[in-house]
Each structure stands twice: as C-alpha cells, then as structure tokens.
Amino acid sequence: MNNLDKLGKIIAQDLRDSSLERYLALESGSLKSPSTQELIKELDGFSDEQKAVIRKVLTNCIDSGVHNLLFAIEEEKEDIAVLIDNENVAELSDGLNGEIYTEDGWFEKFSQYGENGI
DSSP: OOHHHHHHHIIIIIIIIHHHHHHHHHHHTOOOOHHHHHHHHHHHTSOHHHHHHHHHHHHHHHHHHHHHHHHHHHHTTTTOOOEETTEEGGGGOSOGGGGGSSTTSHHHHHOTTTTTOO
C-alpha cells in the first residue's frame, strides 16, 4: 500500500467509519454510559424515516469535515506536513480533498460504508 493510501485508510476507517459507527451505536441503544442515555432516549422518539435522514445528514457533515481538513492540509503544505514514512502525502496528490471521492476514492476503497455512508 502506498503512503497516500495509508492516509486514506486512516481517514476512512479511523475517522469516518468510527464516527458513523458511534451514531449507529447510539441509534441502536447499545451504548450504556450515562452520558449517552439521554441521546438514546431522544433518538428513540424518531421514526425510521427520520433516522434515515439523520444518517444522511451525519454522513454528509462528516464527509464535509474530512474534505475541509484535507483541503486545508493541501493548501498549507508549506507550513503543515503529514508525513508517512518521511514522505509528505500532500505532495503525492494533485488534491488531497479529491482523494475521498469516486469509485476509486478512499471512502469506496477503505470505508465499510462506501462512498454513500450510512
């Protein structure tokens, strides 16, 4: 796996998927901490259709945040560097934020939820 894809796998699995899974755990009621119980109770009041909309909105917001972070890293590559094996990954791409999209993008390759999310 090349260094650019190593970053993509981290972004897709450890950032995006873990965030989406957190929501799904809240929605299913499987989290037991006191701090999550109120959220679980509130989500329980939504219909299945409303929960589907929440999933789409959440996926969109997370994907937008990832896009913006990657764009900022690309724009600031003179001042900010993400190094993998001593290689600046921003210099390996013609646009880090574009790496997440399409059938060849990081979300499709590495996320268990694919490009469309939950």
